[in-house]
Amino acid sequence: MASKQKNMTPQQQKYQQLQQKHELKRPVLKNCIKAFWVGGLICAVGQAISYFYIYFFHFTEQNVGNPTVATMVFLSMLLTGFGVYDRLGQFAGAGSAVPVTGFGNAVISAAIEHRTEGFVLGVGGNMFKLAGSVILFGVFSAFVVALIKTLLGMWGVL
Amino acid sequence: MVYIIRLMIIASMILMSSCSQGHTEEDSQLALMKATNPNPTVTEKNNGQDKVEEIEKKVSNFNEIYDAAIIKGKEATLVVYKVKHMQRFNMKKIEKDLNKTLEEDYPKENFTVSSDYKIFLEAVRLIERKNNGSYSDKQAEKRLNEILKMTSDMK
Amino acid sequence: MLKGHQSWVFNNRPMISATGVSGGPFEANGNLANDFDILHEDLWMGMDSYEKAQRVLLEEAVRTTLAKAKMEKEQIEFLFAGDLINQITPTSFAARTMQIPYFGLFGACSTSMEGLALASFVVNYQGARNVLTGATSHNAATEKQFRYPTEYGGQKPPTAQWTVTGAGVGLITQNVPGEQQPVTTSATIGRVIDMGLSDPFNMGGAMAPAAADTIMAHFRDMELDPSHYDLILTGDLGRIGQDTTFELLIKSGLKIDRKQFQDCGLLLYKDDQPVQAGGSGAGCSATVFYGHILNQMKKGMYKRILVVATGALLSPLSFQQKESIPCIAHAVAVEMNEERR
Numbered sequence: 080m081a082s083k084q085k086n087m088t089p090q091q092q093k094y095q096q097l098q099q100k101h102e103l104k105r106p107v108l109k110n111c112i113k114a115f116w117v118g119g120l121i122c123a124v125g126q127a128i129s130y131f132y133i134y135f136f137h138f139t140e141q142n143v144g145n146p147t148v149a150t151m152v153f154l155s156m157l158l159t160g161f162g163v164y165d166r167l168g169q170f171a172g173a174g175s176a177v178p179v180t181g182f183g184n185a186v187i188s189a190a191i192e193h194r195t196e197g198f199v200l201g202v203g204g205n206m207f208k209l210a211g212s213v214i215l216f217g218v219f220s221a222f223v224v225a226l227i228k229t230l231l232g233m234w235g236v237l
Numbered sequence: 238m239v240y241i242i243r244l245m246i247i248a249s250m251i252l253m254s255s256c257s258q259g260h261t262e263e264d265s266q267l268a269l270m271k272a273t274n275p276n277p278t279v280t281e282k283n284n285g286q287d288k289v290e291e292i293e294k295k296v297s298n299f300n301e302i303y304d305a306a307i308i309k310g311k312e313a314t315l316v317v318y319k320v321k322h323m324q325r326f327n328m329k330k331i332e333k334d335l336n337k338t339l340e341e342d343y344p345k346e347n348f349t350v351s352s353d354y355k356i357f358l359e360a361v362r363l364i365e366r367k368n369n370g371s372y373s374d375k376q377a378e379k380r381l382n383e384i385l386k387m388t389s390d391m392k
Numbered sequence: 393m394l395k396g397h398q399s400w401v402f403n404n405r406p407m408i409s410a411t412g413v414s415g416g417p418f419e420a421n422g423n424l425a426n427d428f429d430i431l432h433e434d435l436w437m438g439m440d441s442y443e444k445a446q447r448v449l450l451e452e453a454v455r456t457t458l459a460k461a462k463m464e465k466e467q468i469e470f471l472f473a474g475d476l477i478n479q480i481t482p483t484s485f486a487a488r489t490m491q492i493p494y495f496g497l498f499g500a501c502s503t504s505m506e507g508l509a510l511a512s513f514v515v516n517y518q519g520a521r522n523v524l525t526g527a528t529s530h531n532a533a534t535e536k537q538f539r540y541p542t543e544y545g546g547q548k549p550p551t552a553q554w555t556v557t558g559a560g561v562g563l564i565t566q567n568v569p570g571e572q573q574p575v576t577t578s579a580t581i582g583r584v585i586d587m588g589l590s591d592p593f594n595m596g597g598a599m600a601p602a603a604a605d606t607i608m609a610h611f612r613d614m615e616l617d618p619s620h621y622d623l624i625l626t627g628d629l630g631r632i633g634q635d636t637t638f639e640l641l642i643k644s645g646l647k648i649d650r651k652q653f654q655d656c657g658l659l660l661y662k663d664d665q666p667v668q669a670g671g672s673g674a675g676c677s678a679t680v681f682y683g684h685i686l687n688q689m690k691k692g693m694y695k696r697i698l699v700v701a702t703g704a705l706l707s708p709l710s711f712q713q714k715e716s717i718p719c720i721a722h723a724v725a726v727e728m729n730e731e732r733r
Contacts, residue, residue, distance in 0.1 A: 091588040094640075098589070098597045101635040103550040103669065110547070130354075139355035139387060159543045168545020169666065175545050184545045192541035195441035209544065 114174030117167070121178045125151050148179050155180035159187045185209040268354075268361045272319070275364045277307040280377040285309055288343075292316070295338065301331050306360040310381045313347045315388075317357040328352060351388050359384050396613025398581050405575040406515040407729060409565045412456030413683035414449045415675075416557030418531065422661045427683035428558070429456045435532055435557065446475065446482040446530035449559040449675075451489055453526060457561045468492045469520035472507040473561070475528045475674050476500060477537060482528060492524065500703030501599075501628050502582070503527040504560065504678035505722040508699075509579035511564040512724070518566075526561030526682070529673030538592065538708050551594040553630045553657060554667035560678030562686075571729055574689050578614060578725045582606035584705065586718040592704075592711045596633025596669055599702040602719035603629060604640035607700055610723045611646065618648040621725070622694040625685060627677035627701035628657040630670030656680035677701040689728055696727040 087095075129147040132138045138146060158164040164184045168175045175181055186206055193205035207214065267273075277289035289309045296305045296316060301324040308315045316339065320331055332350055339348050351357075363380050366372040372380065393401045414430040416437075425431060430452050437445040450473065458465060471490065473483045474497035487494040499506040507525035514520050532542045534555040540546050567575060585605050589598040603626055611618065618624065629637055634655045641648050656677045657670035681699055688694060702721040711717065 087588045091586075094587040094601055095589065097639060098587075098600065098632075098636050101632045101639070102594065102597055103632060105549050133355045133358065137387075139390075140353045143355070159545075162543060164545045165543050166545075169547055172547035176547075181545060184543070188541035188543035188545070191543055192536055195443075209540065 110172050113170060114172045114177075117171035117174035118177060119174075121151075121175065121180055124154075125178070151179050152183035155183035156187045159184050160191065164188075182210055182213060185213070268358045272304040273306070273361055274304055275306050275361050276368070277309075278364045278367055278377075279309045280367075280374055280381055281311065289314070292339070292343070295342065296335065299331070299335060301327065302335075304357075306357060306364060308360055308363060308381055309346075310378055310385075313349055313381075313385055315356075315360060315381060315385060316348055316350045317360045318350075318352055319354075319357060320352060349385055349388055353388070356384060356388055359387070395578070396609075396615075398583070398609055399578055399613035400509065400513055400516075400581075401578045401614075402512050402516040402576055404516045405567045405577060405729070406512045406564050407567045407571065408562045408574045408576065408682075408686065408726070409568075409571075410457050410461035410563040411561065411682040411686055412453040412458075412460065413560045413679050414452045414456070414558055415679055416449075416531065418554075418665070419556065419558055419660065419679070422665065424660055424680065424684045427687050428679065429453075429683075432557075435530075442530050442533035442536065443477060443482055446477065446528055446533050446559075447486045447489075449530065449557070450475075450483060450486040450526065450528040450561070453528070453559040453561040454486070454490060454524060457524065457563050461563050461565075463522065463563070465490055465492055468522050468524050468563075470495060470511070470514065470523045472497055472511045472523065472525040473527060474498050474503040474507065476534050476555075477530075482530070482533070486528075497527075499701075499720060499722065500705050501529075501672060501674050501676060502701040502703030502720050502722050503674045504627070504681060505579075505699055505701035505724050506581075508562065508564070508576065508724045509581065509722055511562075512576040512579060515564050515566060521566055523564045524561055525564060526559060527674040527678040528559035529555055529557070529675035531555045531557040531673070534673055538706075548668055549593050550668050551591070551596065551630075551632055552668045553595055553628065553670055553672035554661070554665075555673035556628075556657075556660065556671045556676040556679060558675040558679040560675065560680075560682035562682050567729065569729075570731060572690065572731070573729050574686055574726050575729045576724055576726055578610075580606055580610035580613060580723040582609070582721040582723070584718045584720050586716055588716045590711060590714060590716045592706060592717065594632065595628075595672060595704045595717070596630035597636060598633075598717040599629055599704055599719040599721070600633040600636035600640060602721040603627075603633070603637045603700050603702045604644070606721035606723050607637075607641060607698070608644055608646060610698065610700075610725075614725075618646055618652070621696050621698045622652060623685075623697040624648065624653050625681065625697055625699045626653075626655045627699075627703075627721075628670065628672040629655050629702060630657045630668075630672065632669055633702070634658065659684065674703075686726075689726070692728075696725065698723055698725050 128150050129143045132143045132146050189208045190202050190206045193201040277293040279286050289307050293307050301320045302318045303321055305318040336350050367377050395401045413428050415428045416432050416435055420431040437448045439445045471492040471494045474480050475483045480496050484496055497503050497506050504527040511523040511525040515523055535542055585602040587601045657672055660671045660680055661667045700721050700723040704717050704719050706717045
């Protein structure tokens with residue numbers, strides 16, 4: 080972007096300064112507070128669900144994550160389908176996007192959106208339109224981190 | 238927004254009410270929320286009750302640990318504990334230290350050390366059942382071995 | 393007749409003799425619900441895709457216009473219309489249904505005035521007797537193409553705008569002297585202006601210089617003063633764009649009054665509706681102008697107005713490739729027909 084800025088004509092730069100003055104700023108602090116509370120609330124619900132699985136099913140703290148994540152994604156699917164999650168997202172921002180429910184929402188909203196183009200080309204082809212890059216870079220960074228850990232272990236650092 | 242908040246309240250109420258149904262055991266119900274400090278237990282009568290109490294004291298001496306359940310079986314001894322919340326960052330170190338202390342002091346014993354809530358919960362349940370007589374020694378031993386297996390599955 | 397550099401004067405004063413406006417549920421809760429002819433409760437409009445729903449909006453607007461004018465579609469020579477969706481399919485498909493000879497237009501959100509200018513030009517020079525022109529957009533269909541899925545929980549910044557669900561259509565006919573209807577008197581066709589902004593969530597800021605350029609060109613070409621018009625109406629600049637345009641105009645020395653300067657995107661919705669900076673989309677200027685504004689003109693609230701519809705000529709591909717957003721604006725001057733003496 081920095082190089083592009085230089086390519087602008089003086090007229091463009093002058094206009095952008097003028098425009099900046101009128102541009103409504105994001106209320107960053109307010110958004111952070113909202114995100115903190117809603118994100119925390121979602122995580123508290125997740126914690127309650129994982130305790131539920133520990134109490135009533137054979138899950139230990141180590142592997143209770145799997146059913147909990149599945150449940151949270153299911154809940155976010157319901158909320159997305161009922162049209163609640165996008166409103167929550169507008170209110171909470173990162174608070175509802177960062178937990179796994181946000182990932183579920185990204186997958187499901189795309190699936191709903193492209194239902195009209197059929198199951199194969201529509202739902203199948205577009206379901207991971209938004210979430211695909213999360214999966215790709217998530218897997219890739221996990222690979223890199225695992226590689227570093229293995230190498231460090233081999234050299235005896237860890 | 239009001240709708241979302243209402244939905245969350247309802248969801249949490251359902252979760253809570255489902256917790257309070259059915260089970261009649263007292264301590265184990267709240268085992269995850271408060272310190273229970275159950276009596277250390279042995280599965281076989283007259284086999285090392287003194288020893289487990291000694292172990293319990295040693296474990297309780299750790300500053301980071303505020304709650305511990307110890308069950309000694311025929312071969313293995315299960316030590317489950319909860320660490321203070323702010324000490325959870327040092328979980329690994331605490332487990333290592335505890336293991337070392339126990340191994341040094343009781344080289345003959347075969348310890349299984351865990352801080353998992355699930356294992357703790359099951360241990361408390363086992364102790365309660367043992368104490369109120371619904372488990373015989375044999376049943377208790379069997380259950381202990383199941384719990385130990387659960388622990389080893391995790392690792 | 394060409395006047396100045398980029399403006400047309402319509403000496404025969406083509407008449408907007410009937411209009412039809414349809415809208416969706418969000419517009420029904422808005423400020424101007426009474427000025428819509430047809431309002432839908434459901435975004436789907438009984439169809440199984442949003443693109444089909446958008447087609448329905450245009451078809452209904454056309455049907456309403458024809459019913460009001462007591463005309464059959466066979467009496468219409470041409471249709472000038474467009475929308476925002478890929479290859480303007482909703483409009484073309486609606487034209488297939490209506491079987492009226494058709495010009496498909498794309499001017500993004502400026503399509504309404506592009507169509508009105510061209511239709512007036514054709515009618516003015518007897519190229520046709522009756523011409524339909526209009527524009528349509530559908531919130532969900534447009535969001536789907538340009539932004540994220542409708543149900544995606546992403547946070548929109550306060551500079552973002554809400555795409556209008558609706559269609560506005562006007563019937564342009566030869567002037568009938570004395571009839572109390574609005575007529576078009578002149579039009580200014582805009583240049584494409586790019587000030588290097590590339591944030592698709594801040595269209596108002598990107599479109600403002602185009603609007604200012606066209607407005608200034610209009611007054612220069614027509615040798616007029618802003619006080620000639622009771623109202624200068626912009627299409628969908630929203631809060632930021634409108635303030636910016638106003639400042640640009642003042643700075644360039646145009647004596648314009650803040651009160652006579654309004655924006656369709658801001659008129660359409662109530663303050664408590666979550667539209668961020670205001671409404672946008674091809675349907676925004678079309679529904680507000682053909683509905684609310686013309687109704688007010690007929691009531692005598694305004695005698696002469698200048699409508700400037702602005703469009704951001706971007707595609708989802710171009711902004712992902714980090715291209716800046718080129719913008720355009722077209723202006724049409726509308727006034728009430730003179731009473732017969």
